[in-house]
Amino acid sequence: MSLKAVSPIDGRYQAQSAVLADYFSEYALIRYRVLVEIRWLRFMAARPEIAELRAFTPAEHDLLESWIAGFGEADAARIKEIERATQHDVKAVEYYLQERLAETSLRDARSFVHFGCTSEDINNLAHALALRDGIAVGWLPFAEQVVSRVAELAEASADLPMLGHTHGQPATPTTMGKELAVFVYRWRRQLRQVRQAEYLGKLNGAVGSFSAHVVAYPDAPWLEISRGFVEDLGLTYNPLTTQIEPHDYLAELFHALMRFNTIGVDFCRDVWSYVSLGYLRQKPVPGEVGSSTMPHKINPIHFENAEANFGLSSALLDHLAGKLPISRLQRDLTDSSALRNLGTAIGHSTIALRSILRGWPALAVDSDALRRDLDASWSVLAEAIQTVMRKAGHVDAYDRLKELTRGAEITRGDLRAFVAGLDLPEADRCTLLALTPAAYTGLAARLVALAAESTSADSLAAGIP
Numbered sequence: 523m524s525l526k527a528v529s530p531i532d533g534r535y536q537a538q539s540a541v542l543a544d545y546f547s548e549y550a551l552i553r554y555r556v557l558v559e560i561r562w563l564r565f566m567a568a569r570p571e572i573a574e575l576r577a578f579t580p581a582e583h584d585l586l587e588s589w590i591a592g593f594g595e596a597d598a599a600r601i602k603e604i605e606r607a608t609q610h611d612v613k614a615v616e617y618y619l620q621e622r623l624a625e626t627s628l629r630d631a632r633s634f635v636h637f638g639c640t641s642e643d644i645n646n647l648a649h650a651l652a653l654r655d656g657i658a659v660g661w662l663p664f665a666e667q668v669v670s671r672v673a674e675l676a677e678a679s680a681d682l683p684m685l686g687h688t689h690g691q692p693a694t695p696t697t698m699g700k701e702l703a704v705f706v707y708r709w710r711r712q713l714r715q716v717r718q719a720e721y722l723g724k725l726n727g728a729v730g731s732f733s734a735h736v737v738a739y740p741d742a743p744w745l746e747i748s749r750g751f752v753e754d755l756g757l758t759y760n761p762l763t764t765q766i767e768p769h770d771y772l773a774e775l776f777h778a779l780m781r782f783n784t785i786g787v788d789f790c791r792d793v794w795s796y797v798s799l800g801y802l803r804q805k806p807v808p809g810e811v812g813s814s815t816m817p818h819k820i821n822p823i824h825f826e827n828a829e830a831n832f833g834l835s836s837a838l839l840d841h842l843a844g845k846l847p848i849s850r851l852q853r854d855l856t857d858s859s860a861l862r863n864l865g866t867a868i869g870h871s872t873i874a875l876r877s878i879l880r881g882w883p884a885l886a887v888d889s890d891a892l893r894r895d896l897d898a899s900w901s902v903l904a905e906a907i908q909t910v911m912r913k914a915g916h917v918d919a920y921d922r923l924k925e926l927t928r929g930a931e932i933t934r935g936d937l938r939a940f941v942a943g944l945d946l947p948e949a950d951r952c953t954l955l956a957l958t959p960a961a962y963t964g965l966a967a968r969l970v971a972l973a974a975e976s977t978s979a980d981s982l983a984a985g986i987p
Contacts, residue, residue, distance in 0.1 A: 531869040538876045539869040545656030546865025552598045553590075554648035555615045558755070560586050562644075562725070563619075563635055565751045571742035575634045582628055589622065612641035638735045642853065643725045646767040649861055650721040650757050653775075657716065661868055664875035665716075665782065669709045671882050672789070673973060676702035679887055681967035683960040684801060685895040685902070692899045695959050698801070698887055700966035703973035705789045710973070712782040719778065722771040723757035724748070729852045730763040765853035769846035776843040776867070783832040783839070783871055790829040790878070793885070797822045800891040805884045824881025828874040835870035838863060896959040901932040903954075906962055907941060910950050934958075 527533030544550050564586055567578045578586075597618070605614035616636040623632045636644070680699035685692055725748045726732050732744045745761060752759040760767055796802040804820045812819030842864070846857050904923040911919035926932070926940060941954045 529866065531866060531873070535869075535873045538873045542656055542660040542865055542869055542872060545652045545660055546868065549595060549598045550652055551648060551862075552601050552611075552615065553593045554652050555612060555644050556593055556597070556601075556619070557590050557651070558644050558647045559615055559619055559635060560590055561755065562637075562639070562751060563631060565747075565754065566634060566637060567631070569742070569747060571739055571747075572634075575631060575637075578628070578631075582626075585626065585628070610641075612636075612644050615644070638727060638732075638738065639725065640728045640765055642766045643727070645858070645861075647723045647725065647752070647755060647757065649864070650723050650767075651755060653772075653864060654721045654756070656865070656868060657719075657775075661872050661875075662713075662716065664872055664879065665709075665713060668786075668875050668878050668882075669706055669713065671879065672702050672709075673706045675699070675887075676706055676970050676973060680970040681963075682887065682889060682892065683896055683963050684892050685899050685959065687795075687799075692895075692902055694902055694905055695896060695899075695962050697963050697966040697970075698892070699970045700963075701792070703970040705785060705792075706973040708785045709782060712778055712785065715778040716775070716782065719775045720758040720771050721756075722760040722767055723752040723755065724760045724763045724767045725751055726761075726763060727765075729765050764849065764851070766849055766857060768849075769857065772846050773843040776839040779868075779871060780836045780839045780843070783836040783874070786832040786871075786874060786878075787829050787836075790825040790832070793825045794822050794829075797825075797885075799895070800888055801895075802885050803888045803891075805886060807884060822881065824877045824884075828877040828881075831870040831874035831877065835867050835874065838867035838870070842867060893960065899959055900934050900937055901927040901930070902959055903937055903957055903962060904932075906957060907937070907954055910946065910954055911944065914944075914946050914950065916945075 524533060524536075527536070531539045564578065564583060566572050567575050601611075601614045601618045604617050605611050608614050608617065613636075619635045620632045623629055623635070676699045678699070679702070680697060682698045683695055684698045684701065686694045686696045688694075724730065726744075727734055732748075735742070735744045749759040749761065758771075793802065797804060804822065806820055810820075812821045812823075842860055845860055849857060904927045908916075908919040908923040911922075916922070926936070938955055941951060944951065946954075
């Protein structure tokens with residue numbers, strides 16, 4: 523970690539974001555550009571329509587692949603050195619590869635490096651590959667870990683009664699597990715969309731019309747060639763673009779990530795509130811300090827940190843989602859600088875996830891605190907009583923319970939006396955007399971299973987198991 527890093531991602535939080543360096547750093551972008559250029563050269567060499575570029579031998583194919591596999595910081599440094607002269611980052615990659623080819627049996631292929639390409643042909647594919655890999659390897663595992671940890675506690679506390687709070691006030695009881703399962707269910711739905719995201723790519727020249735390609739090889743099936751190359755890279759082909767791939771797929775992905783982040787903010791705020799209420803206790807960690815002046819403090823700092831970083835991530839993703847699909851006429855260069863912030867946006871979300879993972883093991887449910895609040899909140903049974911009264915035909919049920927309970931300190935004895943004087947079927951009267959706040963949780967415990975069984979909101983249609 524450098525104490526002079528301008529961004530906290532490469533400074534204070536460098537250890538938490540380092541996993542993204544192989545996908546979103548300057549070095550990574552250069553490496554992916556080299557990959558795309560080499561694969562394009564190899565792909566063209568296998569096309570008989572491009573007669574002036576001979577077929578490569580197996581050994582030559584292996585050599586080119588070894589340049590990708592063995593690409594290191596010294597190679598990137600050489601490309602940056604060339605760029606200082608060219609003042610063009612993609613052209614520097616072309617010149618670098620021509621240098622290396624000149625020392626091999628492939629020296630005759632040098633003129634076909636970057637053949638028919640504009641810089642964006644290389645960049646859009648490099649960014650798509652980096653983002654695909656960075657999400658899959660750098661971000662998604664932490665997201666899945668967070669959801670799994672929360673799901674474990676949701677299942678373990680599925681039937682643990684907890685006083686509900688609406689508008690910050692005591693409300694109908696629920697269970698700790700059910701409230702956590704809500705977040706699991708929401709997150710898994712967004713993760714499904716992230717996993718199913720398409721990563722689009724194009725290779726079609728200066729304004730997206732294959733103009734130079736057709737002049738050079740008028741009989742070559744360029745749409746087929748372009749599609750084949752993009753799909754060989756594992757990307758989805760976009761056949762109709764300007765000079766740039768329009769980036770609509772980026773906006774789609776970023777909006778899914780933003781929704782995941784937003785759920786994360788909601789989760790962190792609820793965890794913070796449960797800590798404040800005493801429902802979740804934080805275990806003291808030896809050596810840690812909660813306050814510079816109040817020795818007793820154990821603050822929920824990891825969840826506050828996560829909340830902040832989810833917000834920063836979403837702010838950047840929102841800007842990128844709104845900006846990147848817009849480009850003047852056939853193109854302008856504003857996307858180039860904006861795209862360099864992909865790692866920053868994903869990085870803040872990754873830091874948030876890792877902060878939750880750091881704070882989560884120190885949390886424990888305080889069942890005694892849950893029980894005390896429930897035992898002190900008999901008024902929450904007013905909902906149940908007035909509902910059973912309505913069933914029995916009492917039109918004034920709500921108003922009578924409102925008069926009895928609103929703003930009043932209600933005890934179990936108060937409610938039992940009220941219920942005893944009601945005109946109700948005996949079975950209903952017995953049910954209400956036996957009801958306690960801790961038992962008034964409906965199907966909360968059973969609902970937890972929905973989070974474990976499905977990643978789609980469609981499962982609600984299947985009913986409660």
